[in-house]
Amino acid sequence: MAVEELHPENWVDRYADYLYNYTIVRVNNHEIAQDLVSETFLAGLKSMKHFKGEASERTWLIAILKRKIIDYYRKINSAKGKAEVRIQFRDTENEGDWLEEQVEDLSDKTAEDLMENEELGLAILKCLDSINEKQALIFKMKTIDGVDTETICNEFEITPSNLWVIIHRARKALAECLEANWFKS
Amino acid sequence: MKIKIPCDEANHICDKSQYREATFWEKLRLNIHLLYCKACRKYTAQNQRLTQTIQDAHLKSLPDKEKELLKERLHQELNK
Numbered sequence: 001m002a003v004e005e006l007h008p009e010n011w012v013d014r015y016a017d018y019l020y021n022y023t024i025v026r027v028n029n030h031e032i033a034q035d036l037v038s039e040t041f042l043a044g045l046k047s048m049k050h051f052k053g054e055a056s057e058r059t060w061l062i063a064i065l066k067r068k069i070i071d072y073y074r075k076i077n078s079a080k081g082k083a084e085v086r087i088q089f090r091d092t093e094n095e096g097d098w099l100e101e102q103v104e105d106l107s108d109k110t111a112e113d114l115m116e117n118e119e120l121g122l123a124i125l126k127c128l129d130s131i132n133e134k135q136a137l138i139f140k141m142k143t144i145d146g147v148d149t150e151t152i153c154n155e156f157e158i159t160p161s162n163l164w165v166i167i168h169r170a171r172k173a174l175a176e177c178l179e180a181n182w183f184k185s
Numbered sequence: 186m187k188i189k190i191p192c193d194e195a196n197h198i199c200d201k202s203q204y205r206e207a208t209f210w211e212k213l214r215l216n217i218h219l220l221y222c223k224a225c226r227k228y229t230a231q232n233q234r235l236t237q238t239i240q241d242a243h244l245k246s247l248p249d250k251e252k253e254l255l256k257e258r259l260h261q262e263l264n265k
Contacts, residue, residue, distance in 0.1 A: 008263060012256045020247045034247065038255050045262050121242035142204065144244045149206065168200050175235045182238075 003053035018125045025118045040065040127177035139170035
């Protein structure tokens with residue numbers, strides 16, 4: 001296997017969304033997730049010389065991120081004594097319903113579902129690596145961020161038909177990659 | 186207006202409809218095409234499955250502004 005190299009100038013474009021999705025399900029807070037991602041990149045820069053090239057860039061960055069998340073858990077855990085207790089008051093009209101509501105909430109999203117979704121999300125982002133970077137970016141804007149066709153066309157100076165060709169290729173590649181890596185396992 | 190459309194057009198409409206950008210007439214023509222075209226039926230099924238999968242994944246992306254800031258910061262660190 002070829003020795004992997006680090007390209008920090010591409011980190012944000014290539015891995016920011018991946019690391020962010022990995023983090024957000026674990027810390028459940030946008031600001032904190034964002035901070036952890038940037039800390040990960042900075043820590044990565046500092047320890048670049050320790051990178052042996054045995055793992056992929058992504059695996060290496062995830063390993064750093066995992067440590068950052070654990071540190072974060074430790075920090076909030078030690079601050080636990082001071083934690084504030086929040087009580088949600090419900091309006092009296094729905095009194096008596098609350099038990100069922102809470103049961104519903106629980107069955108709605110089990111931890112397992114969340115993990116499954118998270119892995120799926122990461123699989124999708126990983127599959128996007130196999131297509132050209134600019135095309136992946138356009139696909140993400142359109143599909144994940146829901147930016148409209150006109151805005152994307154203006155930003156990238158392409159025509160709508162260019163856009164649809166890119167979307168078509170991306171969808172095909174993504175579907176094939178997911179068939180091979182996700183649905184079969 | 187022609188009712189029969191070629192496969193590439195059918196696929197194009199199918200892609201657009203994944204983003205709710207296909208018109209009623211386009212969808213009608215696509216559906217007529219699908220009646221007799223097995224290959225496009227397969228593509229449409231695959232495409233819909235992909236849309237559903239992406240929805241199920243609840244993907245989020247880091248806002249562009251944050252990415253730019255992050256890039257700048259990394260760039261500064263690199264040139265230190």
